[in-house]
Amino acid sequence: MGLYDAYLATRHRLHDAEPPAHVALVLTERDLLADGAFDTLSSAIGWAFEYGAERVTVSVSVLDRAVAPTLVRELRRLDIPAETVVRGPEVDGSPEQGGPDAATESDDIPVRILVGLGGKAEFAGAVRELASDVAAGEITPEAIDETDVAERLLFPEEPDLVIKTGAERLSDFAIWQSVYAELYFTDVNWRDFRRREYLRAVLDYQNRQRRFGR
Numbered sequence: 148m149g150l151y152d153a154y155l156a157t158r159h160r161l162h163d164a165e166p167p168a169h170v171a172l173v174l175t176e177r178d179l180l181a182d183g184a185f186d187t188l189s190s191a192i193g194w195a196f197e198y199g200a201e202r203v204t205v206s207v208s209v210l211d212r213a214v215a216p217t218l219v220r221e222l223r224r225l226d227i228p229a230e231t232v233v234r235g236p237e238v239d240g241s242p243e244q245g246g247p248d249a250a251t252e253s254d255d256i257p258v259r260i261l262v263g264l265g266g267k268a269e270f271a272g273a274v275r276e277l278a279s280d281v282a283a284g285e286i287t288p289e290a291i292d293e294t295d296v297a298e299r300l301l302f303p304e305e306p307d308l309v310i311k312t313g314a315e316r317l318s319d320f321a322i323w324q325s326v327y328a329e330l331y332f333t334d335v336n337w338r339d340f341r342r343r344e345y346l347r348a349v350l351d352y353q354n355r356q357r358r359f360g361r
Contacts, residue, residue: 148342149343151343152341152342152343152346155343155346155347155350156198156346158350159198159346159349159350159353162350162353164353164354165199165353166198166199166200166349166352166353167199167200167306167307167308167329167349167352168199168200168201168202168307169200169201169202169203169204169304169305169306169307169308170195170200170202170203170204170306170307170308170309170310171203171204171205171206171306171308171309171310171320171321171325171328172188172191172192172203172204172205172206172310173206173208173309173310173311173312173320174188174205174206174207174208174312174337175207175208175209176207176208176209176210176211176214176218178207178312178313178336178337178338179207179218179221179337181336181337181338182338183338184337184338185221185222185225187337187338187340188205188222188225189225189226189227190342191340191345192205192225192227192228192229192258193227193228194342194345194346195345196228196229196257198345198346198349199349201257202257202258202259202304203229203257203258203259204258204259204260204261204302204304204306204321205222205258205259205260205261206260206261206320206321207222207260207261207262207263208263208265208320209262209263212236212263215235215236215262215263216235218235218262218263219233219234219235219262222260222262227258229257229258230256230257230258231256231257231258231259231260232256232258232259232260233260233261233262234259234260234261234262234301235261235262235263236262236263259302261301261302265320266320266321266322266323266324266325267322269300269301269321269322269323270296270300270322270323272299273296273299273300273323274296276299277291277295277296277299296323297323300323300324302321302324303324304324305324305325305326305327305328306321306324306325306328307328307329307352308328308329308331308348308349308352309321309325309328309329309330309331310331310333310345310348311330311331311332311333312332312333312335312336312337312340312344313332313333313334313335313336313337329351329352329355331348331351331352333347333348
């Protein structure tokens with residue numbers, strides 16, 4: 148660790164505010180094409196746990212769905228210091244599904260990686276499942292609430308901090324889940340993302356007064 152990184156780490160450690168417990172990293176297909184991109188991701192997930200996170204969610208948006216299975220395969224080979232689940236638009240040739248069962252399966256898994264399905268597609272899938280449940284008489288339209296929607300998302304838990312590198316937009320990430328998250332956009336692209344960038348994001352989070360939409 149360099150001197151400046153050590154300085155940032157000390158500021159983080161001495162800060163009165165708690166670090167984010169759930170960190171989300173928002174990447175694009177292009178980010179992962181750079182040399183060393185997967186190693187950077189492994190390191191970033193490690194930094195998250197090192198500096199106080201209990202859960203990490205990674206969203207990788209793709210323009211060409213055909214590349215999603217390859218990305219899923221490569222991401223499952225990552226050297227990550229925690230149990231990990233990776234999901235994509237297709238698993239074993241079948242469309243990825245949400246729903247309460249899928250969400251429950253990953254409740255206790257600290258690292259969740261989602262490839263290909265953007266927030267709009269995920270939310271639309273939850274609406275379709277609700278419509279099917281209404282048609283089947285399992286729930287009435289009047290009884291539907293926020294919990295019913297959240298249970299049908301692939302990863303329903305809300306992140307505290309969302310980090311996006313190199314651009315001030317979220318690439319259609321977790322529309323429902325990130326509504327009250329703190330957003331942090333880096334000045335550098337993913338290929339240049341280092342420990343100091345992560346620490347800057349955490350310190351920025353610790354300096355904010357969270358209002359949760361109020």
